[in-house]
Amino acid sequence: MLAKVILDFGSARMRATTVAIDDPGPLERFLPDSGPSTAFIRKGEGFVGLGEAARFETDTLEAADVWWDEISEQIDHDSEMPGEFGTGPIAVGSFTFDPDRSEERSVLTVPQTVIGRRGDVFWMTKLGSDHNSMDLPSRGAAALAPVNPVAVGGAMGEDVWTRIVGEVVSLIRNDEVSKVVLARDLRIRADEPLDLRWILDRLIRDYPMTWTYLVDGMAGATPELLLRRQGGLVTSRVLAGTVWREAEGADPLQLAAELARSQKDISEHEFAVASVADALAPYCQAMNVPDAPSVLKLPNVMHLATDITGVVGPESGALTLAAALHPSAAVCGTPTHLALDIISELESLDRGRYAGPVGWTDMDGDGEWAIALRGGQVRPHHPQEIQLFAGAGVVADSDPEVELAETGAKLVPMLQALGLDPATATPAPR
Numbered sequence: 397m398l399a400k401v402i403l404d405f406g407s408a409r410m411r412a413t414t415v416a417i418d419d420p421g422p423l424e425r426f427l428p429d430s431g432p433s434t435a436f437i438r439k440g441e442g443f444v445g446l447g448e449a450a451r452f453e454t455d456t457l458e459a460a461d462v463w464w465d466e467i468s469e470q471i472d473h474d475s476e477m478p479g480e481f482g483t484g485p486i487a488v489g490s491f492t493f494d495p496d497r498s499e500e501r502s503v504l505t506v507p508q509t510v511i512g513r514r515g516d517v518f519w520m521t522k523l524g525s526d527h528n529s530m531d532l533p534s535r536g537a538a539a540l541a542p543v544n545p546v547a548v549g550g551a552m553g554e555d556v557w558t559r560i561v562g563e564v565v566s567l568i569r570n571d572e573v574s575k576v577v578l579a580r581d582l583r584i585r586a587d588e589p590l591d592l593r594w595i596l597d598r599l600i601r602d603y604p605m606t607w608t609y610l611v612d613g614m615a616g617a618t619p620e621l622l623l624r625r626q627g628g629l630v631t632s633r634v635l636a637g638t639v640w641r642e643a644e645g646a647d648p649l650q651l652a653a654e655l656a657r658s659q660k661d662i663s664e665h666e667f668a669v670a671s672v673a674d675a676l677a678p679y680c681q682a683m684n685v686p687d688a689p690s691v692l693k694l695p696n697v698m699h700l701a702t703d704i705t706g707v708v709g710p711e712s713g714a715l716t717l718a719a720a721l722h723p724s725a726a727v728c729g730t731p732t733h734l735a736l737d738i739i740s741e742l743e744s745l746d747r748g749r750y751a752g753p754v755g756w757t758d759m760d761g762d763g764e765w766a767i768a769l770r771g772g773q774v775r776p777h778h779p780q781e782i783q784l785f786a787g788a789g790v791v792a793d794s795d796p797e798v799e800l801a802e803t804g805a806k807l808v809p810m811l812q813a814l815g816l817d818p819a820t821a822t823p824a825p826r
């Protein structure tokens with residue numbers, strides 16, 4: 397695939413200005429109802445990006461890394477808050493899970509205006525020629541609810557999917573591979589074009605502990621952070637091993653204890669941690685990998701979680717590290733290449749940007765790249781339809797029916813945000 401620059405600065409240098417601003421309120425309120433915009437928000441912190449100063453469509457993280465280096469060189473940045481994490485010009489991206497086997501392009505976009513918040517620090521960055529006004533843009537019109545959303549099925553039926561999980565379990569028991577993450581999709585269609593801001597608002601409200609993202613038609617709320625690079629420190633939150641409440645009223649503490657003791661989930665988790673630790677090691681002067689995972693509780697599911705930290709040199713930017721870490725065994729499997737082959741052969745699904753890195757990087761190589769889970773993609777030629785995805789790690793002890801139920805639990809946030817009853821994927825009573 398050919399890398400393509402859609403919009404570029406040309407030979408002229410680009411000016412950027414960053415100013416401190418007063419608390420602008422919820423960042424997502426600034427998202428416009430049309431035109432390019434991006435968001436990456438967790439617990440009220442993060443940013444929204446409005447407009448597009450430059451855009452790069454590509455197939456690899458490596459190409460995006462080189463492009464952003466070149467673009468960064470052309471930007472003269474004037475800042476009231478130099479060195480403050482997240483401030484200044486940024487590139488926001490969403491990358492395909494497997495560029496060799498996807499029809500989808502990866503995209504890196506440079507917003508014209510960024511409004512951000514980290515702790516008590518609020519800022520706005522503007523790029524381009526118009527710096528006369530550093531007034532805040534006006535808030536966007538109210539988000540519109542999906543009109544008559546209905547589930548219209550996925551690439552394969554649930555029976556086919558569970559049969560494939562069974563086949564993979566056999567491969568694992570025959571020692572051909574150790575772990576494979578299998579995903580399925582579900583398409584939801586409405587009568588009018590979907591307003592992704594509506595979905596985002598609900599995800600931000602109901603899943604504040606996740607990274608909610610909106611990039612080029614991809615929207616969701618992921619609990620998994622591939623990496624954060626802040627100065628010389630890199631952090632990765634690895635998730636794998638999942639339980640959920642099958643019945644209302646199930647005791648969450650008991651569920652958490654069951655998860656922490658489950659050998660099946662611990663083994664699934666260990667593959668994921670090893671893949672991230674091994675990929676990060678060559679870039680780190682020092683690294684800390686906790687011995688045992690903790691339990692991360694979300695409203696729909698609980699995960700085994702390990703936060704890996706490391707010290708990296710200035711040459712290892714966030715995009716370079718994302719390229720090294722993706723795809724981890726949390727979303728692919730072990731060994732990676734074998735798992736990739738099995739996924740492409742058996743899954744019968746173009747994952748597109750699902751399970752790929754989604755996030756941002758700045759001109760110093762700092763940034764955050766999450767894994768695009770618990771979300772869906774709207775494509776420009778089908779604005780009324782969103783394709784949702786969910787996967788589950790398959791290991792030797794996996795039961796296909798249980799893995800199917802796990803993917804169902806992972807679809808809950810998006811179905812609820814779309815106004816559907818997760819149990820039936822039909823419109824929920826208002």
Ligand SMILES: C=C(O[C@@H]1C=C(C(=O)O)C=C[C@H]1O)C(=O)O
Pocket residue numbers: 577579620635636637638664699726727769770785786787788789790806
């Ligand atoms: C693949 C997904 O989630 C991943 C798989 C998990 C598991 O198998 O237990 C847990 C968290 C994620 O790393 C998904 O949400 O689609």
